[in-house]
Amino acid sequence: MNQTQEGILDRAIAEVKSEIDTFSNLEQQAASEKKYKQAELFQQVQNQIRRRDLLGFLGSRNVLPKYGFPTDVVELKTDHLTIDGAKDIALDRDLRIAISEFAPGSEVIAAKKLWVSTGIRRLPDRRWPPYEYAICRNCKRLNFEAESLHAYCECGEPLNEGKQGKRTTFIVPEQGFVAAKETRSPGEAAPQRIYASRTYFARYKLPDRQGNDSAAAEIAPEELDESFADSPVQVWKRYSRYGWLAVVNDGMGSGFMVCPFCGYAELANRSTTRKGKKDRAAHRNPLTDRECNGGLSHYHLGHFFMTDVLETTFRLRIPTEGAIYSLLYAILDGASEALDIQRSDIHGAYYYQSSGMSPSLIFYDDVPGGAGHVKRIYNNLRPTLKAALARLERCECGIETSCYSCLRNYQNQFIHDKLQRGVAIELLMQIFGKADAGTHPGAA
Ligand SMILES: [Zn+2]
Ligand SMILES: [Zn+2]
Numbered sequence: 001m002n003q004t005q006e007g008i009l010d011r012a013i014a015e016v017k018s019e020i021d022t023f024s025n026l027e028q029q030a031a032s033e034k035k036y037k038q039a040e041l042f043q044q045v046q047n048q049i050r051r052r053d054l055l056g057f058l059g060s061r062n063v064l065p066k067y068g069f070p071t072d073v074v075e076l077k078t079d080h081l082t083i084d085g086a087k088d089i090a091l092d093r094d095l096r097i098a099i100s101e102f103a104p105g106s107e108v109i110a111a112k113k114l115w116v117s118t119g120i121r122r123l124p125d126r127r128w129p130p131y132e133y134a135i136c137r138n139c140k141r142l143n144f145e146a147e148s149l150h151a152y153c154e155c156g157e158p159l160n161e162g163k164q165g166k167r168t169t170f171i172v173p174e175q176g177f178v179a180a181k182e183t184r185s186p187g188e189a190a191p192q193r194i195y196a197s198r199t200y201f202a203r204y205k206l207p208d209r210q211g212n213d214s215a216a217a218e219i220a221p222e223e224l225d226e227s228f229a230d231s232p233v234q235v236w237k238r239y240s241r242y243g244w245l246a247v248v249n250d251g252m253g254s255g256f257m258v259c260p261f262c263g264y265a266e267l268a269n270r271s272t273t274r275k276g277k278k279d280r281a282a283h284r285n286p287l288t289d290r291e292c293n294g295g296l297s298h299y300h301l302g303h304f305f306m307t308d309v310l311e312t313t314f315r316l317r318i319p320t321e322g323a324i325y326s327l328l329y330a331i332l333d334g335a336s337e338a339l340d341i342q343r344s345d346i347h348g349a350y351y352y353q354s355s356g357m358s359p360s361l362i363f364y365d366d367v368p369g370g371a372g373h374v375k376r377i378y379n380n381l382r383p384t385l386k387a388a389l390a391r392l393e394r395c396e397c398g399i400e401t402s403c404y405s406c407l408r409n410y411q412n413q414f415i416h417d418k419l420q421r422g423v424a425i426e427l428l429m430q431i432f433g434k435a436d437a438g439t440h441p442g443a444a
């Protein structure tokens with residue numbers, strides 16, 4: 001290990017210590033107030049953190065290369081069932097995907113059967129740590145903190161209660177999910193998926209050895225990309241190994257109701273349409289099928305990880321979120337084509353460094369330390385953008401819309417109706433300095 005990697009390992013340890021401290025203090029406080037039940041819950045959260053899968057944890061903190069390691073892999077558990085064939089089924093997904101595909105209410109086809117996820121797996125004596133989070137309405141960073149969130153975003157914006165920048169809590173389903181007892185044969189209709197996940201940039205952060213933030217000094221400075229020296233639009237970029245991203249599934253906006261005792265879970269909008277208050281919480285333990293009176297708590301599902309990121313800022317006006325995402329996905333597709341990178345290996349997000357600035361696009365890959373895709377995009381931005389433009393111009397869908405041959409894919413469903421091929425073409429033309437908007441067929 002070189003020195004930087006030793007640094008990351010120290011910091012990963014500091015992060016764990018700081019989380020355990022948070023919940024140990026809460027436990028002591030609850031115990032001193034004679035709230036023993038609550039104290040026990042906080043004890044269980046500490047157990048969860050202490051007994052985390054080590055390889056998975058180190059992978060998600062960029063200490064171990066993910067390449068070749070099955071990191072952060074969770075299962076939709078079916079082998080508690082006595083159904084023939086259930087034992088042979090291995091339904092594994094990376095947590096980032098699992099929080100969508102295995103989310104309570106989602107259906108999965110395996111061994112010619114349709115399985116429905118009906119709960120989040122919880123081990124005895126353990127409890128999912130709650131992370132309070134809010135998307136800053138100003139800079140779009142996702143702020144999160146174990147237990148309770150700080151008052152202000154890094155950009156200075158207060159993280160208030162209120163409609164925007166709303167505080168919610170996510171849990172990380174580290175032990176996976178549980179399938180319902182009943183299976184069906186898959187019919188004609190595609191399996192239902194609660195695909196409401198979205199990735200956000202959180203921050204550049206390495207906690208110091210006390211677990212405190214020491215962000216600023218560790219962020220690589222931005223540089224001008226010289227391959228765009230002749231362009232009227234400045235292209236700034238930086239590469240960092242310490243980018244934190246978070247994926248959140250907000251259950252189509254309404255979240256999930258989760259039983260903290262047995263793990264039973266369902267989409268929140270389902271439980272609110274049920275009749276009667278008492279009925280609302282009634283459910284069966286997904287493992288034993290016994291009735292459970294555990295009550296239901298409201299959560300989103302989430303996962304966060306540190307990875308290599310490329311940040312690019314194009315100094316031009318990008319008017320809407322739809323336009324930002326149109327450019328982002330165009331560039332991801334362009335990188336895949338120009339640099340021969342599997343498209344499903346690279347992803348993106350955006351945020352604002354500060355108000356009034358152009359948005360910063362964040363690119364990251366699924367195989368940090370192994371593949372170095374992001375570094376290659378960093379070194380080849382111009383050919384990447386060129387390929388992106390050519391690809392968009394080739395497509396035949398309406399320019400005020402988009403399709404699966406240009407900007408849309410399975411993972412960006414949350415923004416499909418706002419992705420516009422023409423808008424991405426126009427922005428790329430501006431970056432290349434050939435923007436006579438309106439005369440180009442793609443820029444009407
Ligand atoms: Zn902010
Ligand atoms: Zn329960």
Ligand SMILES: [Zn+2]
Binds near residue numbers: 402404407
């Ligand atoms: Zn298209």
